Amino acid sequence: xxxxxxxxxxxxxxxxxxxxxxxxxxxxxxxxxxxxxxxxxxxxxxxxxxxxxxxxxxxxxxxxxxxxxxxxxxxxxxxxxxxxxxxxxxxxxxxxxxxxxxxxxxxxxxxxxxxxxxxxxxxxxxxxxxxxxxxxxxxxxxxxxxxxxxxxxxxxxxxxxxxxxxxxxxxxxxxxxxxxxxxxxxxxxxxxxxxxxxxxxxxxxxxxxxxxxx
Amino acid sequence: xxxxxxxxxxxxxxxxxxxxxxxxxxxxxxxxxxxxxxxxxxxxxxxxxxxxxxxxxxxxxxxxxxxxxxxxxxxxxxxxxxxxxxxxxxxxxxxxxxxxxxxxxxxxxxxxxxxxxxxxxxxxxxxxxxxxxxxxxxxxxxxxxxxxxxxxxxxxxxxxxxxxxxxxxxxxxxxxxxxxxxxxxxxxxxxxxxxxxxxxxxxxxxxxxxxxxx
DNA sequence: TAGATTGTTAATCGATTAACAATC
DNA sequence: TAGATTGTTAATCGATTAACAATC
Numbered sequence: 259x260x261x262x263x264x265x266x267x268x269x270x271x272x273x274x275x276x277x278x279x280x281x282x283x284x285x286x287x288x289x290x291x292x293x294x295x296x297x298x299x300x301x302x303x304x305x306x307x308x309x310x311x312x313x314x315x316x317x318x319x320x321x322x323x324x325x326x327x328x329x330x331x332x333x334x335x336x337x338x339x340x341x342x343x344x345x346x347x348x349x350x351x352x353x354x355x356x357x358x359x360x361x362x363x364x365x366x367x368x369x370x371x372x373x374x375x376x377x378x379x380x381x382x383x384x385x386x387x388x389x390x391x392x393x394x395x396x397x398x399x400x401x402x403x404x405x406x407x408x409x410x411x412x413x414x415x416x417x418x419x420x421x422x423x424x425x426x427x428x429x430x431x432x433x434x435x436x437x438x439x440x441x442x443x444x445x446x447x448x449x450x451x452x453x454x455x456x457x458x459x460x461x462x463x464x465x466x467x468x469x470x471x472x
Numbered sequence: 473x474x475x476x477x478x479x480x481x482x483x484x485x486x487x488x489x490x491x492x493x494x495x496x497x498x499x500x501x502x503x504x505x506x507x508x509x510x511x512x513x514x515x516x517x518x519x520x521x522x523x524x525x526x527x528x529x530x531x532x533x534x535x536x537x538x539x540x541x542x543x544x545x546x547x548x549x550x551x552x553x554x555x556x557x558x559x560x561x562x563x564x565x566x567x568x569x570x571x572x573x574x575x576x577x578x579x580x581x582x583x584x585x586x587x588x589x590x591x592x593x594x595x596x597x598x599x600x601x602x603x604x605x606x607x608x609x610x611x612x613x614x615x616x617x618x619x620x621x622x623x624x625x626x627x628x629x630x631x632x633x634x635x636x637x638x639x640x641x642x643x644x645x646x647x648x649x650x651x652x653x654x655x656x657x658x659x660x661x662x663x664x665x666x667x668x669x670x671x672x673x674x675x676x677x678x679x680x681x682x683x684x685x686x
Numbered sequence: 687t688a689g690a691t692t693g694t695t696a697a698t699c700g701a702t703t704a705a706c707a708a709t710c
Numbered sequence: 711t712a713g714a715t716t717g718t719t720a721a722t723c724g725a726t727t728a729a730c731a732a733t734c
């Protein structure tokens with residue numbers, strides 16, 4: 259189905275397009291040109307047209323792009339219409355914040371269940387999500403189609419837990435542990451949310467700004 | 473001081489180097505070559521040498537790099553030794569997770585104080601961080617050197633709060649609101665931690681994998 | 687039809703990789 | 711000195727931008 263390999267840069271821009279298109283849609287805007295969209299996003303019109311043309315012809319010459327239609331097409335490219343499922347591992351602060359705050363549904367995901375080692379948490383429900391004991395996880399993975407695992411365990415538990423997940427056939431991990439989970443050549447898909455990397459990049463930009471002001 | 477502009481790609485790799493060097497240091501490894509480091513990180517030796525040479529000559533021909541020394545140099549480039557300060561705005565789930573879980577000190581930051589609109593939170597301390605009322609923020613910013621603001625308010629409050637921050641002279645925001653805060657050409661430094669963008673990228677990779685398996 | 691704007695090819699720019707002289 | 715590995719220049723590769731024909 260997929261023709262050529264899509265570059266990482268393009269993929270990282272897709273969610274940004276999606277959010278902007280949602281915003282335009284909400285504002286009742288039905289049509290937009292690559293020039294206008296580029297101005298709002300800080301991209302060039304060329305880049306936008308190139309990006310979209312990786313996946314097909316979504317616009318109409320002389321008219322531009324239909325906002326709701328384009329929105330659906332990008333959502334589909336991202337897999338938002340595939341009914342993906344997720345389980346959460348680790349209901350600590352960050353896990354809790356995700357369950358309570360992050361709207362998985364909005365992005366096409368169904369958060370089936372959470373797992374934790376803490377007996378004080380097991381059996382409870384948080385924001386409508388049931389917490390099961392870690393021991394129940396292998397069976398759960400066997401009996402359910404779980405597309406991604408959200409990993410929010412403490413740092414020390416990160417590596418052993420990841421290993422266990424991979425042993426149980428998990429092939430995609432959304433990683434909040436701030437630890438590298440796998441070797442560079444691993445087959446598992448890992449998406450890292452490394453808070454420290456983000457903060458340090460910001461720290462660099464701040465330093466650079468301060469230095470140039472001197 | 474800074475010579476040429478450092479590319480974004482290089483900057484994003486620096487925190488990754490830092491974490492790896494910390495790991496090597498902890499493991500008692502004192503010396504490493506670009507080849508070995510490259511193998512561990514999944515980068516080419518050339519890239520590593522190019523990256524470091526953006527900032528100076530950190531290695532020694534015939535020997536390689538001194539791990540603790542290189543670690544310190546990268547930490548310094550990132551601004552970790554500058555005693556930066558931060559305040560947190562919004563002590564909801566995600567703010568709470570950051571205060572309780574994220575070790576600002578470890579990355580060279582001092583989290584001075586938190587601010588919230590909720591009277592039920594104001595006056596309390598969480599993990600040693602005092603929560604003040606939002607009204608106290610402008611004065612606090614006037615009277616203290618605050619290098620970055622961690623923005624963890626609800627989505628609806630994101631834009632007005634950002635505007636208020638900018639009006640009060642804030643020039644760097646670590647943004648957890650999942651909302652674009654400023655126009656593309658704004659002078660404020662914004663580092664986004666967009667959970668949804670990250671999840672959707674993962675969703676794309678998962679879809680791509682599924683499609684190619686068919 | 688005329689104007690607008692896409693889809694797509696070609697040109698440019700930048701980042702990564704390769705190669706090798708310098709040197710520890 | 712010989713071997714190893716950097717620093718750095720040159721070559722390649724890929725991504726972005728520009729240009730323009732196609733077409734709505």
